[in-house]
C-alpha cells in the first residue's frame with residue numbers, strides 16, 4: 194500500500210523536519226501515528242496524502258512511485274485517499290449534507306444513489322438534525338464529525354486522519370473509532386495521528402508508529418497496543 198525508503202522532508206532551508214523514514218504499510222492495516230507535539234506527525238501525513246513531496250527518498254503508493262510522478266496524475270491518486278484534516282477544511286458555502294456528499298459527487302455517483310448513504314452517515318456521526326446547516330454555525334466537534342463523514346463516505350482505499358477525535362467527547366471518540374474500524378474491515382487502510390492515549394487504549398491490536406523528532410522511533414509493525422503484544426521477540430528488534 195505504502196513504502197517509504199530513506200525519506201527526508203525539509204521546509205525551506207532549515208534542518209530536516211523528517212529524516213530517514215523507512216517503513217511499509219500493508220493493505221488493510223490499521224496504524225496509529227503517535228509522537229510529541231512537533232515530532233512531525235502532520236508532516237508525515239502530508240507526504241502520505243500527497244500534499245507535499247519529500248526533499249529526498251522514495252515513496253511508493255498503490256504500487257507506484259509518487260515522488261517522480263507527473264503532477265497531472267496526482268489528483269487521480271489523491272481521490273483514492275480520504276483525508277481528515279486537523280483544521281477540517283469544510284467548504285463554507287455548502288451545507289453539512291453537501292460537504293459529506295462532495296466525494297461522491299466528484300466520483301460521479303448519481304444523486305438518488307447517495308442520498309441514503311449520506312443520510313445514514315449523518316445519523317452515525319450524530320448530525321441528522323444538522324443536514325442543512327452551514328459549517329460556520331457548527332461547533333468544533335460537529336465540524337470535525339462532518340470532516341470525518343466526508344472522508345469515509347466514499348470508502349477510500351486509504352484513510353489518513355490528523356487528530357480526528359481532538360474536539361469530541363470520549364463517548365463520541367469511541368463511536369468514531371468504531372466507524373474507522375468498520376471502514377477498515379471493508380478493506381480500507383487506516384492511518385491516524387493522535388496524542389490521545391485513551392484512543393490508543395480503545396483499540397487492541399492496532400499497529401503503532403511512533404515519531405521522535407522526525408524519525409521513526411520503533412520499527413513499524415513491531416509495536417502493538419496494548420504493549421507486550423509485539424509480533425516478534427525483543428532480541429530480534431536489536432540492531
Ligand SMILES: Nc1ncnc2c1ncn2[C@@H]1O[C@H](COP(=O)(O)OP(=O)(O)OP(=O)(O)O)[C@@H](O)[C@H]1O
Nearest residue numbers: 204205210228229230231232233234235236237388
Ligand atoms: N509549513 C511549515 N513551514 C515550516 N516549518 C513547518 C511547517 N509545518 C510544520 N513545520 C515544522 O515542522 C515540525 C513538525 O511539525 P508537525 O506539524 O508535522 O508536527 P506534529 O507532530 O504534527 O505536531 P502537533 O502534534 O503539534 O500537531 C515543527 O517544528 C513545525 O514547526
